[in-house]
Amino acid sequence: DAKTTQPTSMDCAEGRAANLPCNHSTISGNEYVYWYRQIHSQGPQYIIHGLKNNETNEMASLIITEDRKSSTLILPHATLRDTAVYYCIVRVAGYGGSQGNLIFGKGTKLSVKP
């Protein structure tokens, strides 16, 4: 079973920041938070991951709460091409047998509107 809870869907206006929440209250100390997105009819795309510090790359920012029980993915200036299903996944980083496998939950369908 997926270890995360995400809203089923969200809307965002084009050009505004999209903030996608994720709850992972049972996260273990050695588990990382990974975010992927899947644009319709394409394979999932890696976005970002983190352990406990906030992370930023060219695609997004990841904010993890101090207790690590929740996180937020931020797309700073959403475009129509960011419309996708966003998956928040917790896993042991590196190859850790079944603990390290990427297990997808239901994700959040983000719709960016003009």
Added chain:
Amino acid sequence: DAMVIQNPRYQVTQFGKPVTLSCSQTLNHNVMYWYQQKSSQAPKLLFHYYDKDFNNEADTPDNFQSRRPNTSFCFLDIRSPGLGDAAMYLCATSTQGLDGYTFGSGTRLTVV
């Protein structure tokens, strides 16, 4: 560019007729995965190879098999496809490190 390539993009097979889907990678990743994604559902892990070691998920039906003849290639064999096996099949690769998985574009399988 280094990538994960799945062929074909679309595959139609007859009910009960064996079918093979292929995946190749130029990333030299030692782990390769196969996922099944049915319409409006999340991808579901079927199995993976760590180098030559095969690891099956507990709930993967026996109808699904896999082969990995070398580092670059991995195949998904469906011995007797049923209508319920119609789905997008996704191949992914990873290293042993912190990097995320790299996915192919998928093969959409139709069973008629």
